Amino acid sequence: MTQAYIKVRRGTYRNEEISNEVFPMLKQFTHGAKGGFVTVDGSHKFGPDKKKIRISVDKIMDYEYSDEDTYAAQAGVSIIEREVGQIVSGETDEEVMARIADRFDILHQMTRAACEGNIKAMIVTGPPGVGKSFGVEAELDRASLLDIVAGRKLKTNVIKGAATPIGLYKALYEYSEKDNVLVFDDCDGLFFDDLSLNLLKSALDSGKRRKICWNSESRTLKQEEIPNTFDFKGSIIFITNMKFENIRSKKLQDHLLALESRCHFLDLTLDTVRDKLLRIKQIAATGELFDGYEFEPVQQAEIIDFLFAHHNKLREVSLRTALKIGDLYKSFPNTWQRMAKTTVMKNAD
Numbered sequence: 001m002t003q004a005y006i007k008v009r010r011g012t013y014r015n016e017e018i019s020n021e022v023f024p025m026l027k028q029f030t031h032g033a034k035g036g037f038v039t040v041d042g043s044h045k046f047g048p049d050k051k052k053i054r055i056s057v058d059k060i061m062d063y064e065y066s067d068e069d070t071y072a073a074q075a076g077v078s079i080i081e082r083e084v085g086q087i088v089s090g091e092t093d094e095e096v097m098a099r100i101a102d103r104f105d106i107l108h109q110m111t112r113a114a115c116e117g118n119i120k121a122m123i124v125t126g127p128p129g130v131g132k133s134f135g136v137e138a139e140l141d142r143a144s145l146l147d148i149v150a151g152r153k154l155k156t157n158v159i160k161g162a163a164t165p166i167g168l169y170k171a172l173y174e175y176s177e178k179d180n181v182l183v184f185d186d187c188d189g190l191f192f193d194d195l196s197l198n199l200l201k202s203a204l205d206s207g208k209r210r211k212i213c214w215n216s217e218s219r220t221l222k223q224e225e226i227p228n229t230f231d232f233k234g235s236i237i238f239i240t241n242m243k244f245e246n247i248r249s250k251k252l253q254d255h256l257l258a259l260e261s262r263c264h265f266l267d268l269t270l271d272t273v274r275d276k277l278l279r280i281k282q283i284a285a286t287g288e289l290f291d292g293y294e295f296e297p298v299q300q301a302e303i304i305d306f307l308f309a310h311h312n313k314l315r316e317v318s319l320r321t322a323l324k325i326g327d328l329y330k331s332f333p334n335t336w337q338r339m340a341k342t343t344v345m346k347n348a349d
Contacts, residue, residue, distance in 0.1 A: 005066040011057040018055055022071040026052055029060050038063060072309045096275060097282045103268045107135045110264060114235040115143035117178045119264060121204045123238045126268035129318025130279055132239050133185050158183040165195040169214050172203055173226050180234035188242050197255045203232045204262035276317040277308055283319060290326050303329060313345040
C-alpha cells in the first residue's frame with residue numbers, strides 16, 4: 001500500500017501549534033468527542049515514541065495531500081536532530097562541523113608525528129566512508145615525498161582486510177625500524193585473535209625495548225630467513241569502524257583495553273546521521289569532494305541537497321555515497337536523480 005502524506009495547514013498537538021508541516025498520514029480525518037483530528041506519524045518532529053499521534057484540526061480543509069519528497073525535504077532536519085531517538089546536544093551546524101574539522105586536524109597531525117617516529121601507536125575509530133583512511137594515507141604520501149626530497153626514505157605499508165598471526169609477525173618484522181609506519185586498515189580480525197593481540201601488545205609495549213617473539217617452529221619464517229625474535233622500533237596506526245565500548249565479550253574487552261592503553265585513541269565523533277551529513281557538506285565546501293568532476297557550485301549544491309533530502313532512504317550516508325551520486329550526475333545530467341533513487345537508496349520505487 002502506498003504511503004500517503006499530508007500537509008497540516010492549521011492544527012494542534014498537545015497545545016502546540018502545527019502550521020504547514022508534512023506528515024505521513026495513518027488515518028484520515030475523524031470526528032471525536034473533543035473535535036476533529038487526523039492520525040499521523042509524528043516521530044520525525046516529536047521523537048521515536050510518537051509514531052502514531054492525533055493532530056487536532058477543525059475541518060478537512062485544514063490539511064491537504066502532499067508527497068514523499070516534500071516530506072523528506074522538510075523532515076530531514078528533524079530526523080537528523082533525533083537520530084535513533086537521541087536528541088543531539090544542542091550544537092549548531094557550524095559547531096558540529098568545527099568539532100569534526102578539529103578531530104580530522106588532529107588525525108593529520110598525529111599521523112605526521114607517527115611518520116616522524118614521535119608517536120608509536122594510534123587507534124582511529126569512526127564510521128565507514130567518512131575519510132579516515134584518506135586522511136592517514138594522504139599524510140603518509142606527503143611524508144614520503146618530503147623524505148625523498150631530503151634524501152631519506154620513509155618505509156610505510158597499509159594492510160587492508162584479513163591478516164593471519166604469521167602474516168602479522170612478518171609485517172612487523174619488515175617494518176620494524178624507527179622510520180617505518182605500518183597501518184592496519186579495517187583489519188578488525190586481529191583484535192579477535194589471541195596470538196595476534198599478544199604480538200601487537202609486544203610491539204606496542206611501553207618499555208624502551210619492544211621485543212617480539214615467535215615461540216614455535218615455522219617453516220615459513222625459516223624459508224624467508226626471518227628470525228624468531230626481533231626488536232620493533234616502528235610506529236603502528238589502526239583504522240577501524242569498531243566501537244570498542246560496544247564490545248560485550250569480557251575477554252575481548254580486556255584485550256582491547258590492554259591495546260588501547262598502549263595507543264593514542266582518536267574517536268572522530270561521527271556518531272549520528274547529522275554528523276555524517278555535515279561532514280559531507282564540509283568536505284564539499286572545500287572543493288575536495290568533487291575534485292576532478294568539473295562541477296559548478298550549483299551542481300555540487302544539488303547533490304548535497306539531494307543527500308539531505310533523502311538521507312533516511314540511503315543505503316549508506318557516507319562520502320562514498322556522495323561520490324556515487326556525483327558519478328551519476330556526471331554520466332546522466334538529466335536523469336541522475338532517478339538513477340540515484342534506484343541505485344543508492346533502499347526500497348526504491
